[in-house]
Amino acid sequence: MAKIKARLNGTKKDAIIQSAAALFRHKGFKASSMRELAEEIGVEAPSLYNHIGSKSELLQGICFKIAADFTQHLQSVENSGNSVIHKLEQLIRFHIRIMLQEYNEVYVANHEWKHLEEPFLADFLNQRKSYEKRITQLIKDGISKKEVKNIHPHVAVLTILSAVRGIEFWQRHKTAISTKELEENMVDHLLNGLTI
Amino acid sequence: MAKIKARLNGTKKDAIIQSAAALFRHKGFKASSMRELAEEIGVEAPSLYNHIGSKSELLQGICFKIAADFTQHLQSVENSGNSVIHKLEQLIRFHIRIMLQEYNEVYVANHEWKHLEEPFLADFLNQRKSYEKRITQLIKDGISKKEVKNIHPHVAVLTILSAVRGIEFWQRHKTAISTKELEENMVDHLLNGLTI
DNA sequence: TAGAAAAACTAATATCCGTTAGTTTTGTAA
DNA sequence: TTACAAAACTAACGGATATTAGTTTTTCTA
Numbered sequence: 001m002a003k004i005k006a007r008l009n010g011t012k013k014d015a016i017i018q019s020a021a022a023l024f025r026h027k028g029f030k031a032s033s034m035r036e037l038a039e040e041i042g043v044e045a046p047s048l049y050n051h052i053g054s055k056s057e058l059l060q061g062i063c064f065k066i067a068a069d070f071t072q073h074l075q076s077v078e079n080s081g082n083s084v085i086h087k088l089e090q091l092i093r094f095h096i097r098i099m100l101q102e103y104n105e106v107y108v109a110n111h112e113w114k115h116l117e118e119p120f121l122a123d124f125l126n127q128r129k130s131y132e133k134r135i136t137q138l139i140k141d142g143i144s145k146k147e148v149k150n151i152h153p154h155v156a157v158l159t160i161l162s163a164v165r166g167i168e169f170w171q172r173h174k175t176a177i178s179t180k181e182l183e184e185n186m187v188d189h190l191l192n193g194l195t196i
Numbered sequence: 197m198a199k200i201k202a203r204l205n206g207t208k209k210d211a212i213i214q215s216a217a218a219l220f221r222h223k224g225f226k227a228s229s230m231r232e233l234a235e236e237i238g239v240e241a242p243s244l245y246n247h248i249g250s251k252s253e254l255l256q257g258i259c260f261k262i263a264a265d266f267t268q269h270l271q272s273v274e275n276s277g278n279s280v281i282h283k284l285e286q287l288i289r290f291h292i293r294i295m296l297q298e299y300n301e302v303y304v305a306n307h308e309w310k311h312l313e314e315p316f317l318a319d320f321l322n323q324r325k326s327y328e329k330r331i332t333q334l335i336k337d338g339i340s341k342k343e344v345k346n347i348h349p350h351v352a353v354l355t356i357l358s359a360v361r362g363i364e365f366w367q368r369h370k371t372a373i374s375t376k377e378l379e380e381n382m383v384d385h386l387l388n389g390l391t392i
Numbered sequence: 393t394a395g396a397a398a399a400a401c402t403a404a405t406a407t408c409c410g411t412t413a414g415t416t417t418t419g420t421a422a
Numbered sequence: 423t424t425a426c427a428a429a430a431c432t433a434a435c436g437g438a439t440a441t442t443a444g445t446t447t448t449t450c451t452a
Contacts, residue, residue, distance in 0.1 A: 012399095028310060030226035034440060043400075046441075050399050055440065085391060111307065114224060149392045152373065155381040162362020163355045170354065177348065185351040193389030195281060196345045208429095230410060239430075242411075246429050251410065393452100400447065408439075417430065422423100 013051045016041065020058040021104035029059055029112040059112060060120050066109040067127045069098060074134055084142030088160070089187055091135065095164040096183050100171075107168055132157055160190055209247045212237065216254040217300035225255055225308040255308060256316050262305040263323045265294060270330055280338030284356070285383055287331065291360040292379050296367075303364055328353055356386055 019040050023032045034055055038045040052058060077090050099106050113124050135157045142148030148156075163186065170182065215236050219228045230251055234241040248254060273286050295302050309320050331353045338344030344352075359382065366378065 028224070028226060030224060031311065033438080035438090044402085046402085046443095047400050049441070115227065146392065149389075151385060152377060152381045155373070155378060156385055158362050158365055159359045159382055159385050162365070163359040165362070166354050166358020169358075173350070177351070181348060182351060185348045186355055189347060189352055189355050189386075189389075191389050191391055193345075193385075193387050195387055196342065229408080231408090240432080242413095242432085243430050245411070396449105396451080398447105398449075401445075403443090403445100405442080406440100409437085410435105412435080413433090415431075415433100417428105419428075420426085422425085 011051075016048060016051055017058055017061050018104075021062050021108050024059065024062070024112055025104040025107045029108070029115045056115075056117055056120075059108070059116060062105050063109045063113050063116060063120075063124055066098075066102070066105050067124060067131075069102075070094075070131060071127065074131060078134070078138075084138060084145060084147045085191065087138060088142075089191065092160060092164055092187050092190060093183055095161075096167055096186065097179070099164070099167040100179055103168075103171055110165060110168075132161070135161075163190055207247075212244060212247055213254055213257050214300075217258050217304050220255065220258070220308055221300040221303045225304070225311045252313055252316075255304070255312060258301050259305045259309050259312060259316075259320055262294075262298070262301050263320060263327075265298075266290075266327060267323065270327060274330070274334075280334060280341060280343045281387060283334060284338075285387065288356060288360055288383050288386060289379055291357075292363055292382065293375070295360070295363040296375055299364070299367055306361060306364075328357070331357075359386055 016037070020032075020037055023037055023040060026032075027036075033045075034048060035045045038048055041048075073094050074091070077087050077094075080087065080090070082090070113121070116124055132154075136153045139148055139151075139153040139156050143150055143153065167182070167186075170177075212233070216228075216233055219233055219236060222228075223232075229241075230244060231241045234244055237244075269290050270287070273283050273290075276283065276286070278286070309317070312320055328350075332349045335344060335347075335349040335352050339346055339349065363378070363382075366373075
């Protein structure tokens, strides 16, 4: 029987990908070896290849899974009939939650995508670009509806997406503040600013 | 005579560090080889060792140079007698400027520090922590002086520092917007928010 | 319980890496 | 021009890497 334990739901391949995400997050993709990954799972390195195709494939699995999650959520936000500010709030909250929930995967997608090989690299970057573009359009709509101040839309998107990525740092202080408090404060800051 | 050209001001070692920063930024530290670095400079790999001690030393040079720049600037801001909001503005503007000015070095310090070896890794992380802590204290002061809204100070610092790091992405669109416009918009967004 | 399929193992390979040793070339100063 | 020092070169080493081939063990199914 396989020594590689599948999580209660999911294949062994999924279990490997999950371990890989943790390892890649901790050491970086290039600095992570298949031998290390195998050891963490309790198996010899070549045994991994009964379940996966290659090391690169692991990175691809992680990056495209996360990209799909974000794209799908954006789609549903766009389709909701809410105000622009409310849509932005939904997006910010989703980013924060998925960052806390699937920390390793999101971190890897954010930091290690450059080690994707073509044509996956180009595909990934296109998806990112399209995601940014759609949020930029959202802000433009907000400006023309006078819901949002007349700010440079692309700069605003950049500011929001980057700020939200910073939740990565929060993993260290997880106990010091609740998810809810973190969410409320960051949403308030990004939408309403710091001044009284 | 040396084929390695020193920049008009600076030693050959400095020229190597500068090339290393560009290479590490583009491919990541672990994925960058000394042979690649040498080729970019127009020399064989072993020749580099007439000027530098090791690959690790290059990363150290980059990371600690940037850390020192930020710490020094924070010191001067703390010593200025300005209001808290103005101090925050100064910090944000400095981050944006140095990010645009020393892009490669800042990027590497932000993304590749985890490949520092001990005791340098611990030293670097301590400096980061201290930097964050001092800005957190700044915001606390602002709150008690009623200059800043009653927000969670650590979350605010996180939001600002992360947002500002996102200028990295801006290198791609450099022509589309001026530094000044970028600065004004981001400062306005982070201090005053998005709503009208 | 027998046979098939899945998944583990060992051994090995070719490649790449940072770095050292030893030598030769180049530039500088007398 | 000669001697010294700086910095280039070639060759090579020891170690790590992802992956393959071939074999044995384990597990599932009938």
